[in-house]
Amino acid sequence: xxxxxxxxxxxxxxxxxxxxxxxxxxxxxxxxxxxxxxxxxxxxxxxxxxxxxxxxxxxxxxxxxxxxxxxxxxxxxxxxxxxxxxxxxxxxxxxxxxxxxxxxxxxxxxxxxxxxxxxxxxxxxxxxxxxxxxxxxxxxxxxxxxxxxxxxxxxxxxxxxxxxxxxxxxxxxxxxxxxxxxxxxxxxxxxxxxxxxxxxxxxxxxxxxxxxxxxxxxxxxxxxxxxxxxxxxxxxxxxxxxxxxxxxxxxxxxxxxxxxxxxxxxxxxxxxxxxxxxxxxxxxxxxxxxxxxxxxxxxxxxxxxxxxxxxxxxxxxxxxxxxxxxxxxxxxxxxxxxxxxxxxxxxxxxxxxxxxxxxxxxxxxxxxxxxxxxxxxxxxxxxxxxxxxxxxxxxxxxxxxxxxxxxxxxxxxxxxxxxxxxxxxxxxxxxxxxxxxxxxxxxxxxxxxxxxxxxxxxxxxxxxxxxxxxxxxxxxxxxxxxxxxxxxxxxxxxxxxxxxxxxxxxxxxxxxxxxxxxxxxxxxxxxxx
Numbered sequence: 218x219x220x221x222x223x224x225x226x227x228x229x230x231x232x233x234x235x236x237x238x239x240x241x242x243x244x245x246x247x248x249x250x251x252x253x254x255x256x257x258x259x260x261x262x263x264x265x266x267x268x269x270x271x272x273x274x275x276x277x278x279x280x281x282x283x284x285x286x287x288x289x290x291x292x293x294x295x296x297x298x299x300x301x302x303x304x305x306x307x308x309x310x311x312x313x314x315x316x317x318x319x320x321x322x323x324x325x326x327x328x329x330x331x332x333x334x335x336x337x338x339x340x341x342x343x344x345x346x347x348x349x350x351x352x353x354x355x356x357x358x359x360x361x362x363x364x365x366x367x368x369x370x371x372x373x374x375x376x377x378x379x380x381x382x383x384x385x386x387x388x389x390x391x392x393x394x395x396x397x398x399x400x401x402x403x404x405x406x407x408x409x410x411x412x413x414x415x416x417x418x419x420x421x422x423x424x425x426x427x428x429x430x431x432x433x434x435x436x437x438x439x440x441x442x443x444x445x446x447x448x449x450x451x452x453x454x455x456x457x458x459x460x461x462x463x464x465x466x467x468x469x470x471x472x473x474x475x476x477x478x479x480x481x482x483x484x485x486x487x488x489x490x491x492x493x494x495x496x497x498x499x500x501x502x503x504x505x506x507x508x509x510x511x512x513x514x515x516x517x518x519x520x521x522x523x524x525x526x527x528x529x530x531x532x533x534x535x536x537x538x539x540x541x542x543x544x545x546x547x548x549x550x551x552x553x554x555x556x557x558x559x560x561x562x563x564x565x566x567x568x569x570x571x572x573x574x575x576x577x578x579x580x581x582x583x584x585x586x587x588x589x590x591x592x593x594x595x596x597x598x599x600x601x602x603x604x605x606x607x608x609x610x611x612x613x614x615x616x617x618x619x620x621x622x623x624x625x626x627x628x629x630x631x632x633x634x635x636x637x638x639x640x641x642x643x644x645x646x647x648x649x650x651x652x653x654x655x656x657x658x659x660x661x662x663x664x665x666x667x668x669x670x671x672x673x674x675x676x677x678x679x680x681x682x683x684x685x686x687x688x689x690x691x692x693x694x695x696x697x698x699x700x701x702x703x704x705x706x707x708x709x710x711x712x713x714x715x716x717x718x719x720x721x722x723x724x725x726x727x728x729x730x731x732x733x734x735x736x737x738x739x740x741x742x743x744x745x746x
Contacts, residue, residue, distance in 0.1 A: 228254045230394050230427050231276070231313075236288035238271055238280070238451075245284070246272050246451045251444070253395065253427050258418075260430045260442035260459075262474065264671045265641050267448040269431045270318075273397045276429075277313055278305040310337050314388035318400035320380035324372040324387075330356075331368040334387045341391070355386040360416055377537050378409040385413075389420065396421070399431045409537055411742055414441050433671035435474055439463055447471050474672060479679050479705030482724060483687055485528050491659050491692050492525040492548070497556035499543045517543035519716045520556060527659070528686060530693040532703035532724065534739060535713035541696045544713070545662045548694070549582050561659065578604070581653035585665035587645035591637040591652075597623075598633040601652050608656075622651040627681060643674035647681075654685070662694045667702055679705050700743040704728065712736050 231253040238246040246268040253259050261269045274280050276290055278297055290297040292312060300308070317323040324333055331352055338348045349368075356364030359382040372380055381401065388396060398417060402410040418441055421428050432438055438445060438459070445462045447454040447470070454468045466472045499518040502511040518540040525531055533541050547554035550565050550573060558565040561579060568576070584590040591600055601619045610618070620630055626647040637645055646666055653661055663682070667675040679702055685691060686706075697703050703710055703724065710727045712719040712735070720732040731737045 230255050230292070232289075232291040233276070234289045234291070236272065236275060236290065237286070238268070238275060239285045239287075240283065244451050246275075246448075247453075249288070249446070249453060251446060251456070253429065255394070255427055256421065256425050257444065258421065258428045258430055258442045260432060260438040260445045261448060262432055262435060262438055262445060263448035263454075264433060264474075264673050265643065266450070268451040269433075269448055270399055272448075273315070273399055273429060273431055276397065277309055277315060278302075310388075310391045310393060312393055313395045313397065314391070314393040315397040315399065316381075316384050316388050316401050320377070320384045321372060323384060324380060326372055328371070329368065330370050330372075330375075330383055333372075333383060334390055337387075337390050351390070352386070355389060356382070358389070358420065359383075359386045360412070361386070378413070381409075381413055382416075385417070385420075389424075392424065393426065395427045395429065397429045397431070400433070401430075402432075402434070402437065410437065417441075435463075435672065447474065476676075477672070477701060479676055479701055480683065482530065482704070482706055482708055483683060485526065485708060488526040488528055488690075490524045491527050491561055492523070492694075493557070493559040494521065494523040494548070495557040495559070496520040496522065497544070497547060497554055497558060499540070499547045499552065499554045516716050518547065518554070518713075519718070521711075521718050523711065523721075525660070525692050525694065527692055528690040529709070530686065530695055530707040532700075532707035532710040533694060533696045533713060534698060534700060534703055534710060535719075536698065536739075538715070539713040540716045541713055542664055545582065545664050545694065545696055549580060549662060551582075574607075578608075578656040579658055580660040580662065581656060581658040582662040582664065583646075583649050583653050583666050585668055587642070587649040588637060590649060591645060593637050596634055596636050597628075597640075597648050597651075600637075600648060601655050604652065604656050618655055622655040625654050625685060626651045641674075642670050643678065646670065646674075646678060650678075650681075657689075658691065660692050660694070662696070664696045665698070666695075668697065668699065675699075675702060682706055698739075700728075700740055712739070 229252050233249055233251050236246060236249040249272055251259060261272060263269050271280065275286055276297065278300065280286060286298055288298065292308065297308065331349065334352045334355060335348045338351060352368065353364045356367060361367055361379065361382050375383065402413050414437060417428065420426065430438065430442055442459050445459055446456045447462065449470045454470045455462065462471065463475065466475060498520040500514040500516045503513045503515055504510060505512040533544065535541050543552065546552040548558055554566065556566065560576065563576060565573065598619055601622050602615050605615050605618055619633065623630055623632060628644065628647050628651065640648065667678050670678065683706060686693065695703060695707055707724055709722065710724050711721045714735050719735050727736065728740060731740060
């Protein structure tokens with residue numbers, strides 16, 4: 218072993234030496250070296266495809282055998298890379314555990330919370346009673362309210378923040394020495410992000426646990442990490458303490474990652490309204506009993522009014538469960554609502570499906586996660602062209618429109634034959650955008666379109682949206698929990714909390730003079746340190 222004194226020193230819990238990962242001729246990670254000390258938080262940052270996640274999967278022996286892996290990963294006296302799968306099983310969960318980015322795909326949808334968290338304990342030979350007591354203790358540790366009530370629930374019955382807490386509880390079940398957190402907060406709103414990271418930090422301190430934090434959010438890294446490695450296309454761009462990297466970045470790449478300037482929203486002058494909401498409210502029936510009778514209503518959005526002008530953007534912000542997405546789905550008539558939704562002079566709530574169909578081309582929605590909103594069986598050409606099938610166009614016309622849509626979102630024409638799994642996150646989001654734009658809509662509803670993307674990709678998407686808005690006079694309803702992105706794109710902001718409108722004013726005024734304590738918290742959480 219290279220650094221024997223490091224392994225014997227109780228302070229060093231993990232030593233990674235000359236880790237390289239290759240796929241055929243392509244170098245995915247080259248010569249990665251770092252040491253992790255007990256109780257320390259070590260961050261690995263970089264854009265999509267920089268080698269962050271693949272490095273962390275190598276530490277747990279989770280990479281496919283098709284990849285060639287060189288180097289050493291010392292965990293005490295053992296080199297993890299030489300261990301057989303039986304020995305690796307002893308390490309996973311007990312010595313090293315991992316929290317994945319997307320809890321909805323990482324948690325088994327067929328199992329209840331109790332089984333998800335307790336499975337590893339039962340395999341260790343724990344009794345049912347002892348396991349259940351430990352699960353409740355873990356759920357309390359991760360700040361879950363009413364843990365007993367959550368035991369019987371399935372993942373789909375929990376909110377995003379609750380699912381993330383269940384995943385953390387699952388990772389902590391066997392008291393690991395090292396916790397690898399792979400983008401643990403990207404899908405969460407800013408207030409929840411802060412809660413989850415503060416929770417991880419306190420658990421880390423109480424358990425003397427070391428943590429590897431993989432993230433593209435440098436704001437979070439600055440607040441929570443001690444040491445940082447910046448990766449770019451598999452290579453280490455720079456490495457050092459948080460202070461060094463943030464105060465004196467040496468590489469242009471790191472400086473670019475630290476650049477939080479998304480630009481300014483374009484100014485618009487008097488334009489006609491294309492969308493007017495009057496007393497729009499959304500409520501869901503709560504059904505109970507054998508006969509499934511409606512017992513009560515859950516209010517998702519309380520009555521609100523809104524006017525959106527041609528070529529204008531309104532940002533809709535608020536935490537999880539505030540009613541942002543319910544409002545978007547109501548406007549697009551994907552769920553029922555009360556009140557008037559007047560688009561281009563027609564009240565959509567008065568239309569039946571037949572009357573609505575020709576209007577649907579005028580408004581399109583782009584979802585948060587392009588991977589689940591794009592059909593994996595359709596290539597880019599088929600995905601974008603799908604909506605044009607209703608327009609009775611000739612094949613050459615359809616082909617031309619697809620090319621134009623790709624050009625609008627700055628993707629090469631050669632991408633026509635690619636499938637979603639062959640694209641990066643940013644490219645998938647551009648395809649989802651092209652699919653919406655191909656119909657020349659007047660209104661685009663964007664539901665968290667940048668939250669899962671890294672900073673440089675976010676900046677590119679925001680710039681692209683601003684250009685499209687300017688050139689084509691498209692109006693946007695932009696749902697987001699990232700106020701920095703909203704500031705760069707939207708002329709007005711509507712703040713929602715627990716179904717109520719907290720405030721609605723111009724973006725400039727909102728940042729200069731927030732009217733409520735809640736908005737002040739949202740702004741503070743999104744400021745860069």
